[in-house]
Amino acid sequence: MNLSDQALWRKPQHYLDSNSNSDHVHWLELFYDLVHVVSIFVLGNYLSHHLGFNGFFVFAALFIVVWLAWFDLSLFNSLYVSTDIHHRYIMSAQIVTVMLMSSSITTIDGDGWAYFAMGYAINRLIIANLYRRARFVSLDKEDPFPCEMSRNFGIGAAIFGVSAFLPKPYGYLLFTSGVILMICLFTLPKLGTMRYERSIPRIGHMAERFALLLLIVAGEGFFKLVITLSDVGIDTVSADVFVNYVIGAAAIFVMCWMYFDFVGDGKPKNTHQKTLIIWALAHLLLMLSAVCIGVALSAEVKVGFWDNYPYKYAVIGCLGLSAYLFSLLMIQHVIEQRQAQRSAITKIRWFGIIMAGVTLLFVPYIPSILGNLLWGIALLSQVIVPVTSAYRSFARKTTE
Incomplete structure (x- = not known):
């Protein structure tokens, strides 16, 4: 038996190239979701204390940004079967970035903004590295999909990092522009990376990811009541x-x-x-x-x-x-x-x-x-x- 047959040493492979892919969620992803229990709870607390129009707008914007951080990593894990030790180190670093963002939400209107933006920038940079790693171990060395995804997340990381140091409201505007750009680079017809067939995730896996996060989000309501x-x-x-x-x-x-x-x-x-x-x-x-x-x-x-x-x-x-x-x-x-x-x-x-x-x-x-x-x-x-x-x-x- 080769060492590469073991989950702890198996290099990431696109699920179309792998014989070991499954629609079931890996424990690493479940652990990653646990961090979002905290972030969603903190977001709910923010809304509870800012029930006006401006407060709801900030809450909705932050929720979308945090949800995208969850979705982007979930998408990668759905596209690439990646369970090796290096991936586990990288996932632990991603968890820390979500912790950093969650901790800064309560003071997002003040000094917390810089920490949130930097946490998000590092989060994007880590995903760029995940796609870069997948590109170099891919069976198809000419596959442009991971290369473009790595490039796009790298661009986003730079934009979000700069926005952390700009005075308000320019930092907010640059950050928002970065989010819109990232979405466009993925979804625009004929230009975005969704044009590639290998951008389609394991549908059953993503359906299960959505269902599990919905349980977490709804469960926060019980926390609030208690x-x-x-x-x-x-x-x-x-x-x-x-x-x-x-x-x-x-x-x-x-x-x-x-x-x-x-x-x-x-x-x-x-x-x-x-x-x-x-x-x-x-x-x-x-x-x-x-x-x-x-x-x-x-x-x-x-x-x-x-x-x-x-x-x-x-x-x-x-x-x-x-x-x-x-x-x-x-x-x-x-x-x-x-x-x-x-x-x-x-x-x-x-x-x-x-x-x-x-x-x-x-x-x-x-x-x-x-x-x-x-x-x-x-x-x-x-x-x-x-x-x-x-x-x-x-x-x-x-x-x-």
């Missing part, structure tokens, strides 16, 4: 607050139920560039809205039945639910149809979206118990109607 009740004082709240507490936890559970029954682990209908882009962006919006819902639900333990639900929390909760349902709708349209989707028709999704909007209109004028009822109808209809429809269909076929 910590908020702990801060308020579990021995000081009334019985109706405990009911709201349960409602919040149930809502998060239903969100996961909706995702995994209807789209979770779903594979795109085809590997066309437009399909893959919609699939990825819809998951980005889905996860961003899930964080918003989690933050909004944390206010459940701050009000009784007859109090008005805090309006700023209600706004991100209702808009977050609308965006979540719209994202599910987008994903449903681009993945292979499954049995559950036959009952989850488009009208149900739009009913939930509209109902969330209606809730937002009435929530300032009604007690929280009625606001929760309206919002709950928007959410629960997404599982109750499909399940009821599927049961009736099954019963009818059994009778026949």
Whole structure:
């Protein structure tokens, strides 16, 4: 047996060239996701303390940037089967960059910005090195894909590094330009690296990566509920607050139920560039809205039945639910149809979206118990109607 047959010494190979590739997620990737548990939690805390328009804009921008850092490394690990000792060292360095970015989010408006930008620059530089390494060990030495990816990430690293030292707002503008440039260099038709066939990842692997991160993002909502009740004082709240507490936890559970029954682990209908882009962006919006819902639900333990639900929390909760349902709708349209989707028709999704909007209109004028009822109808209809429809269909076929 050759040393290269051992996972610890096997050099990275594109999955099209490898006999040892699998759609299942490696433990290294799961460990990398653990760091994003912290970053998403810190981002949620930032939104909780900055519920105005400007605060939401900063939160959304940071979430997108952090999500892209997760996606880019996940994409590499999906394209290249890489488990050797050098890759493990590199992954540990990537984890440190995410830790650095996460630690600077709370002071992103001040001195934390320079640390965040530098952490992101190093993160990009490490991915550039990953593709450079893959290029030199590739069976196809003339393959231009890893070369262009390494070059593009190197350019991005330089831009983000410079932005860390520029005065505001010029640093922000340069950083934003760098993010847009990186996206264009990957997705532009006929120019971006997506034009190469070898840019298509292991679809099953990426579907599993999306599903696992969604669990993490939704799970942050439980953290928010538990910590908020702990801060308020579990021995000081009334019985109706405990009911709201349960409602919040149930809502998060239903969100996961909706995702995994209807789209979770779903594979795109085809590997066309437009399909893959919609699939990825819809998951980005889905996860961003899930964080918003989690933050909004944390206010459940701050009000009784007859109090008005805090309006700023209600706004991100209702808009977050609308965006979540719209994202599910987008994903449903681009993945292979499954049995559950036959009952989850488009009208149900739009009913939930509209109902969330209606809730937002009435929530300032009604007690929280009625606001929760309206919002709950928007959410629960997404599982109750499909399940009821599927049961009736099954019963009818059994009778026949």
